[in-house]
Structure formats: C-alpha cells, structure tokens
Amino acid sequence: MKTKYDKYGALHVDRNGKLADHNGTVVALHGYSTHNLSWYPDYVNREFLEYMRDKWHIDCIRLAMYTDEEDGYCVGDDANRQKLKEVVDRGVRFATELGLYVIIDWHILQDSNPLMYKDMALDFFREMSSKYAAYGNVFYEICNEPNVNCTWADIKAYAEEVIPVIRSNDKYAVIFVGTPKWSQRLDEACADPVTVDDNLMYVLHFYADTHRDELRQVYRDAIAKKLPVFVTEFGTCRADGAGDHNASETEEWLKLLDENDTGYMMWNISNRDETSASFVPDCDKYTGGYELSDLREPAAWYKTVLARFM
Numbered sequence: 001m002k003t004k005y006d007k008y009g010a011l012h013v014d015r016n017g018k019l020a021d022h023n024g025t026v027v028a029l030h031g032y033s034t035h036n037l038s039w040y041p042d043y044v045n046r047e048f049l050e051y052m053r054d055k056w057h058i059d060c061i062r063l064a065m066y067t068d069e070e071d072g073y074c075v076g077d078d079a080n081r082q083k084l085k086e087v088v089d090r091g092v093r094f095a096t097e098l099g100l101y102v103i104i105d106w107h108i109l110q111d112s113n114p115l116m117y118k119d120m121a122l123d124f125f126r127e128m129s130s131k132y133a134a135y136g137n138v139f140y141e142i143c144n145e146p147n148v149n150c151t152w153a154d155i156k157a158y159a160e161e162v163i164p165v166i167r168s169n170d171k172y173a174v175i176f177v178g179t180p181k182w183s184q185r186l187d188e189a190c191a192d193p194v195t196v197d198d199n200l201m202y203v204l205h206f207y208a209d210t211h212r213d214e215l216r217q218v219y220r221d222a223i224a225k226k227l228p229v230f231v232t233e234f235g236t237c238r239a240d241g242a243g244d245h246n247a248s249e250t251e252e253w254l255k256l257l258d259e260n261d262t263g264y265m266m267w268n269i270s271n272r273d274e275t276s277a278s279f280v281p282d283c284d285k286y287t288g289g290y291e292l293s294d295l296r297e298p299a300a301w302y303k304t305v306l307a308r309f310m
Helices: 004-008 046-056 079-097 114-132 152-167 186-189 213-224 249-260 297-309
Strands: 031-035 060-066 101-107 138-141 173-176 202-208 228-235 266-269
Touching: 004 186, 031 101, 046 079, 046 186, 060 079, 060 266, 101 114, 101 152, 114 138, 114 152, 152 173, 152 249, 173 186, 186 202, 186 213, 202 213, 213 228, 228 249, 266 297
Parallel strands: 031 060, 031 266, 060 101, 101 138, 138 173, 173 202, 202 228, 228 266
Antiparallel strands: none
C-alpha cells in the first residue's frame, strides 16, 4: 500500500509554520503515542504497527521514552538504558519499513525541567541523530511536558544546547520543542521563540475534558502569529488520564486543528487501567486482531476519526 511517507517523503516546516513536503504541499499527520516504553514495550513490534497502519490508518507513531519514572532512561542502570535504546530502534526500524513517520520522544514528566538531565539528553540525541540521520521519517521531541518549577527561559536554554547537537548529525529532521505548563504555553514561545534553528515546531498538549476554550484561544493566537504547532499528545478525558470520554469537546479541538493543518497524536497505546489507554486491562493482544470489546471508548472513537483520512 502507498503510505503518506511514500507520497510526501521527508517533511520540513514552511514559512507559514506548517509541515510541508519538498514541493511545498502542506501535510498533516495523525497517529498514536505509546505509553512508557519501559512499561509497555510489547506493542513495539512490526505486526502491531502494520495492523495500526492498515486497520486504524495511523501515519505516525510516537515512541514515549520516559526519563525519570520507574525504569526511566535517566534513573535506571546502563543495561536498562541499552534496553530502552533497543526498543526505540525497533520502533524506528519497523516504522520505516512500514512507511510511517516516527517521533523519538524524550518524555520528561516527573523530572519536570529538562535541564535536570540535560547532559544525558545531549548524549542521547547525539547518538540518535547520528544513527538516524539518513531516515527522512524521523522527528525528535526533545522534552515532553515541562511543568512545575520550569520556565520558558529554562526550556529555551535547554533547546539551544540540544538542537545544535542534533543538527551536527541530522541537518533536516523536524524537531519538536515542549512548552511550559505541561506543553500548553504556546504564548510564551510566541513571545520569545528559539532562534538557533527554524525547522522547529512547538508542542501543544490538551485533554479535552480539562482543557477547553481558554487553551483553544491560546492555540488560535499562536497560529495567527504563524507559530509552528504540533500536538504530540492529546486525550478525550481529564488531564490525569481518568474521567469520562468527552467526545464533543474533543471534536471541537480536532475541528480547529484540522482547519489549521495541525497534526495530532492520541495518548496512549497500552492496556493501563485508565480512560486514556487504548485497550482494556485484560486485553493481552500485542500484534493486532482487536475486537470492539478490547477497546476503551476513546480508542474506539478515535478509530472512526482516523478513518476520515483514508
């Protein structure tokens, strides 16, 4: 089958802040994010990604490599780090074989400020960008959700060190930069953007049963100023991953994103016992063949959303 990557190839950020191919055609990507690769590595296999491509019509997969939680990259031992890099490598290789775009996500959360493990991030992205420099389908997300005790000045200082390290190996890949308050403060990035590189997008995350009109207005204002924005994570429930599936508020979000050609990735591929997980806890399938009874309500709904882009 002809995939979106087959059609458009490597992408870049154009002068209007959109992802575009070498002909200038704007491209919006839609896919799914894994959960913690230390906790749920079993989904990172070729059969599963092929199933999600063919049956769910994803065109991008996000590999969420946690840094500070249990068995996180920065708090585990060398053997654990090597194991995580092997999971990332599987994800990149299989995505590439299947014609999917792939995001390598340095998933800070509990660590809150990307400066905390900056030196390890520099080493990680130096290695990843060297290894995948020739892969036109790879994106780098350099900090997932900066949150408490973290300012935009902190994030910008971090980005201005990490981005040149990536660029020393990979001149062309799009890089995603997280924003303050769990990747919501696009306005702060608008006021003082990163200047060391222009092939960047700024990250917005929303959970539709928590984040509504106020955050949508922040997004509208950023888009009006041509800030490049990508939603590397969203959910239909509350921001804690629990609560009700709010389809109506999520549809408000997706309508707005689609109108502005902004790509988005749903959270999360796992059978974790929470609303935002894709599969119910007793579903132990890791290669496909999912029945409706295997899916949580948000995932079943999102499958119908993705079908719109066939």
